[in-house]
Amino acid sequence: MKTRAQLALVLAWTCARATFTSYPYLQNLTESSVVVRWETVTMEPALVEYGLTTAYGHSVVRTEPDTVHELVLAGLVPDTSYHYRVISGPDTSADAAFRSSAPFDRPFRFLVHGDTRTDSAAHQAVVDRMLTVAPGSALALHVGDLTENGTLAEYGTFFRIEQNLLARVASFPVPGNHELGNMDNWHRFFVLPGNERYYTARVGNAAFHAVNLYEPFTSGSQQHLWLESELQADGADSAVRHVFVWLHEPPYTTSAAHPSNFEVREHLCPLFERYGVGIVFCGHVHAYERSLVNGIQYVTTGGGGAPLHWDWLEPEPWTVFRLTCYEFVQVDVHGDTVYCQAIKPDGEVVDSFACEARKPGLGEGGSVRNLKLPAVVALPSVARGTVNLAVRTDKPGHVRLTIHDAVGRPVGKLLNQPIVPGEHFLMWSAASQPAGLYYAVLSTNHGCNAVPVVLTR
Numbered sequence: 001m002k003t004r005a006q007l008a009l010v011l012a013w014t015c016a017r018a019t020f021t022s023y024p025y026l027q028n029l030t031e032s033s034v035v036v037r038w039e040t041v042t043m044e045p046a047l048v049e050y051g052l053t054t055a056y057g058h059s060v061v062r063t064e065p066d067t068v069h070e071l072v073l074a075g076l077v078p079d080t081s082y083h084y085r086v087i088s089g090p091d092t093s094a095d096a097a098f099r100s101s102a103p104f105d106r107p108f109r110f111l112v113h114g115d116t117r118t119d120s121a122a123h124q125a126v127v128d129r130m131l132t133v134a135p136g137s138a139l140a141l142h143v144g145d146l147t148e149n150g151t152l153a154e155y156g157t158f159f160r161i162e163q164n165l166l167a168r169v170a171s172f173p174v175p176g177n178h179e180l181g182n183m184d185n186w187h188r189f190f191v192l193p194g195n196e197r198y199y200t201a202r203v204g205n206a207a208f209h210a211v212n213l214y215e216p217f218t219s220g221s222q223q224h225l226w227l228e229s230e231l232q233a234d235g236a237d238s239a240v241r242h243v244f245v246w247l248h249e250p251p252y253t254t255s256a257a258h259p260s261n262f263e264v265r266e267h268l269c270p271l272f273e274r275y276g277v278g279i280v281f282c283g284h285v286h287a288y289e290r291s292l293v294n295g296i297q298y299v300t301t302g303g304g305g306a307p308l309h310w311d312w313l314e315p316e317p318w319t320v321f322r323l324t325c326y327e328f329v330q331v332d333v334h335g336d337t338v339y340c341q342a343i344k345p346d347g348e349v350v351d352s353f354a355c356e357a358r359k360p361g362l363g364e365g366g367s368v369r370n371l372k373l374p375a376v377v378a379l380p381s382v383a384r385g386t387v388n389l390a391v392r393t394d395k396p397g398h399v400r401l402t403i404h405d406a407v408g409r410p411v412g413k414l415l416n417q418p419i420v421p422g423e424h425f426l427m428w429s430a431a432s433q434p435a436g437l438y439y440a441v442l443s444t445n446h447g448c449n450a451v452p453v454v455l456t457r
């Protein structure tokens, strides 16, 4: 730790005025640390001041001048809000706040978006909306195709658009096909776990695995062996209740712009099924699409700013929902339940669903089979006292229908028994519940679904 006098000397070395070419952004969030990274035009020393308030009180410094700055804030208290700012020469960044990683027993939020290249205005609109729900979020996953060709100028544009978001939420991207031409710049700009091309991150009760489709991933490859080993470790770790994967090309899509990636379907989906992966996030298709196969939600969230893909093929039996729009996905993890919302730049929620933990290591396994989603409908979806719920399933089996409040606490159980195929009608008497947002969550052995219900008074 430097004294204030020493820091003043360090900063006095600078003669020329520095300018940030990459504003400070967060990288490689771990259980107790985070990396702050930025770049300057001129050679500068680097200082990060941080603490629980804007008075800061802690600092990390690197005295050797450079244009690239990567400083580690270590020893962070879990699930705690920190303020920080960066000083390089005469330049000081604006204050920003982030939340340190959540421990096992705390809820947390993460965001997912992708395919942000080309249309800066659309990209900015998506990021601006993400910012409204970003405070306190743990991670921002990017499903690839950040820029058109990965040039320095394009990364400059990317970080200018995302600077306010990534100053507050650690970025965890995975390479897309548009990153392939310049992986040197990928490694320059990102500080990620492992080899930085495929890797694992941990937050709260979840494991996150980034899979790179642009180096070998089929059975027997190094990456396939790595992924299976990571998934086995998840299964052996009782603290891991949710497993998420993100990769660029979806194995299940009905877009007319890009076909499903059948290599992923053949070589990776069986692993996802065997080891209880809950949600696989994808991009490449510039739209939103959700497919449900063998209990796994495949969520394509490629509406980040690339030219939208408007044309669709006929829906498949595994198609749940699809919409051409700019969007991102917000994910809230509350214990064993995960709530997802796909949100447009104007704030409209175009899709929402909930999943229960799939218990890593206890997945169903076996070959891929197509399933029809069990459905739940609320009538009316905005109610004062009584909500009628219709459950529709085409398979016999055990069904649970529970009501959760907006932060995931169960507040009612309407069904927990085997039912026959067909439609079943239930009533939720909500007169004793306070006004607000609730979710009716339907869970079966074949998958789960949820609908929001708004109670008014």
Ligand SMILES: [Fe+2]
Pocket: 145, 176, 177, 178, 248, 283, 284, 285
């Ligand atoms: Fe792509």
